Amino acid sequence: MTTTTAIGYDKNLPATDPEAFLTREVEVPTLGPHDLLVEVEAVSVNPVDVKLRAGAPSGGFRVLGFDAAGTVREVGSAVSLFAPGDEVFYAGSIDRPGTNQRLHVVDERITGRKPQTLSMADAAALPLTAITAWETLFDRFALTEESTGTLLVIGATGGVGSIMLALAEVLLPHVTVIATASDAERAAWVRSLGAEHVVNHRDALAAHVFAVAPDGVDWLFTAHSEGQVESYAQIVRPFGHIVAIDDGPRDVFPLKGKSIAWHWELMFTRPLRQTPDLIEQRHLLNAVADLVDQGRIRPTTTTRLTPISAATLREAHELVESGRTVGKVVIHEWA
Template identity: 50%
Template sequence: MSAPTSKMRAVAMFDSLPSTEAEFLKDVEVERPTPGLRDLLVEIAAVSINPVDSKTRMRAGKQETPKILGFDAAGTVVEVGAEVTLFAPGDKVFYAGSNQRQGSNAEFQLVDERIVGHAPQGLAETEAAALPLVALTAWEALFERLPITEESTGTLLVLGGAGGVTSLIIQLARNLTNLKVVATASRPESQEWVKKLGAHEVIDHSQNLSEQIKDVDFVFSSWTTGRELELAQLMKPQSHLVLIDDPEQPNLGAFKQKSIALHWEFMFTRAMFQTPDMAEQGKILNKIAELVAAGKLISPKNQVLEGLNAATIMEGHRLVEQGKTIGKIVVRT
């Protein structure tokens, strides 16, 4: 039997090139990594493409060595670090990883065990790979940033309801709270998607929102730029807004008179700063897996591309950058 190779295939960037370039990502061969004390070495079976993949590519700049992108992944643990206690080789896992380490667009990846979950039982790896980043973002936004609990009532407005994160926001709010969930969507296919996920009502974000809804208690926004006055008009006094985007020159003063509370959600905070509660992300993923197994959540996977190579990952980046994706794009290795 031949000895295992120390090399692995991956897809990497070397500069912040636009997706109009023929080879803005490249196939490379790099050293297969070795686990640190709390690391898992995971053999990747599927990954999904997120808008943050494209944003990371365009912000990273020139690289002296190959920078591997990708966050979401599903796969099998093949090796563990000396201090790992939560997983063993052979375990099926899913996770969103860290923005401080090499990504999931590779045959193998290292990930800290504290931000990893056991993959949902009976779920295909392509379905599992679509979940972690959006599920963590949605969970943290609803239950950690906003003051929402299982007893919460009132109205939650979800902007851009057919996206990846919002697909989980709608489902979690419907299954775990008493909130009325109103989602925005502008195309017939996206309107059908959010209805399928459980939105009580759907309104059109291509029109003025404040003319379609009033007295909102909670708002989740992934596109806030230019909507500040509109949102302030439709929200109740002393209500709450959580956002995940990067508003350009935001008009925060629009929210002052109503004492509207603004909350930021950035899923990478815990891993980025090694916070004391970093292991909460693994616990959240295990809760998500239980909800999926119980039939209370469905994966936002909507399109599957074949082959973990530069051509396929580039196609995924181009699709995401169009801004019209329903659910998630997954790549099967």
């Protein structure tokens, strides 16, 4: 039996508790036909990690973590896309053990080549947010290079919002982008990523949006939709589209009068459901790697912590839980 060092939890404790994360040796799963065994060299912490840890006890020792960058060490019997020694980055799947372990198993079809111009740490900042942003823009909104109109990104300073601005800047040249930010520092961040207009989402969102887009917006992305449907119904034009990544409202009836479409985006749907187009996540990660290596988009890392340890994970979870982080929090190098 092969084991590896993993950092996980077995109790529902606040991140400030010294026992919130524990280090244990765990068994490495047997590789499936399409699986890669990756030596993890960097990970990042996303809101989904915080939500899962805080929401309920694990029911046993659970290893969190989705984003990872590392090196392939072994491959499954049917693997054709990678070989040992390849450097990769990916976001994994919510139904498998997480990436907060030295050796991690992931399906090759949801794994991309690591951008050659990035460190492992900066590469680990990208996968989950880039997949979410890409699927929002090109699958849910169905935007193309020829699309024209106005996109409002709410929660633009977070990980998903940040990379969405960068992708829109280089791939959607005719789309006007409005981003939300709560202060001057955050406004400067979203402008640096390509936002043409910045509005404050703290109060009177509709008034701020109409000041720069009098006719409203065509597409609205939100990471914070609870209690906002009435406002969105004002802001979005008839036949417009909204994509939410949080748990959102239970009643979207106010949108009916303008035939506004409400979409959910969960980047784990493809791996969870093993959809026929599963490999699209590999394709989009490779497309993002190409954009990075061409110098067209940059990593969204703002906080780098080291080493990968229980104590550092607690620190990273505290930062993400604060709701005040800009960009991504990354942890790299094992203790």
